[in-house]
Amino acid sequence: MALAAEYEVAGWAEAVETYFERGWTDGLPVVPATADAVRRFLDAAGRAPGEVVLTEPTRRRSITAEKIAINAVLAGCRPEYMPVLLAALDAMADPAFTLHGAITSTGGSATLVVVNGPIRPRLGFNAGGNVFGPGWRANATIGRAIRLVTLNCLGAQPGLLDRSTQGHPGKYSYCIAELEEENPWEPLHVDRGLPRGASAVTVFAAEGPHNVLSHYGETADAIIVALADTMACLGSFSPGQSFVVLAPEHVRILARDGWTKPRLREALYAGARRTRADLKRGGKLEGAVAPADEAAWVHRGGGPEDIHLVVAGGGAGGHSAFIPSWSRERNSLAVTREIR
């Protein structure tokens, strides 16, 4: 017996249209959520329908396991995706993430979800070619389920609570897995303090990925110049955190040339900087440019530890990605949770 309100409709096609008519979709058709389907999802998660699994800290809206399961069905998830979705939502409810700000701000962020550990092959996550693109059910539907929860359960409807000036396509779905097999260093979840054998999600309120093309240098130095320059771009410049998703080709060159993760973080932090004069000229800081501003350097982030490094992407191509934080200050940080 479902706790949620039920609506009787004439058939499957009418059910799809009913979800549109009531404003319960992201603009794409959803899979109608029947009581049977929702029960299978709750069973897979080992949760009771009325169990509160997420409380948004600012508006104190509590969401039950049943509502999460309904939205997971709508998104096209499989029941076994539920633990990943629940871990991601739990991470988003951490005060460090600033959920209410992230889903309502003019900045228009989406929740980047990075999946690590043995659950990746088990659920069929893509960590390889076209990692940010379409084609893999686990990536596509878990990212979509998070958006549907923010729309349907947290009130972040466009134009109502979601006041994004532009938003970005990751707001439909923004879920990747790390290609740990091509990572010569520790994977993200180990950096974040979990054992290597654990499965984990890391969430980050993020802008879209900025492509970092570096084909011809074929040295670590060339790749680092291109990465740091992209991270210093004025539009996204802030004291916020960064994700850098390294292509396998780039990470192979970096490892070949003797680079380690800590050293790479330091080099990127050192290189991703602008003068106060630039920041003022670009409207990033208030006030007129003073002579001393021309030689006063400001770095992106609070230190090298604010740069999170992940490996993902196809085997061919020198395309990495820089993903800036939504937060222009230090109000929203990456949060990691083990998937249990």
Added chain:
Amino acid sequence: MTLKILDPTVSADEAAAVAVAKRVTDLDGKVLGLLHNGKVNGERLLEHVREQLAARYRLRDVVIVRKASASRVADDADLDRLARECDAVVTAIGD
């Protein structure tokens, strides 16, 4: 064949109830709080509100508080101060 489908939404009335403060009927002799959200122009908007209310009422005092950041909720200490010192509070974004 008919189908029964489930409502995916959580409505506001399911949220934890919070008691609303006692309403004031006028501001004569009262302390007005102004909570600036932290966005550009919020201060301007609140200053305009202060001018309008000061023209209409004999305000005893005005307490101005600025949030540390627009993205985050107001600090407990600021909210406690507004609750303790003010009879009414106006907040603004002014984005």
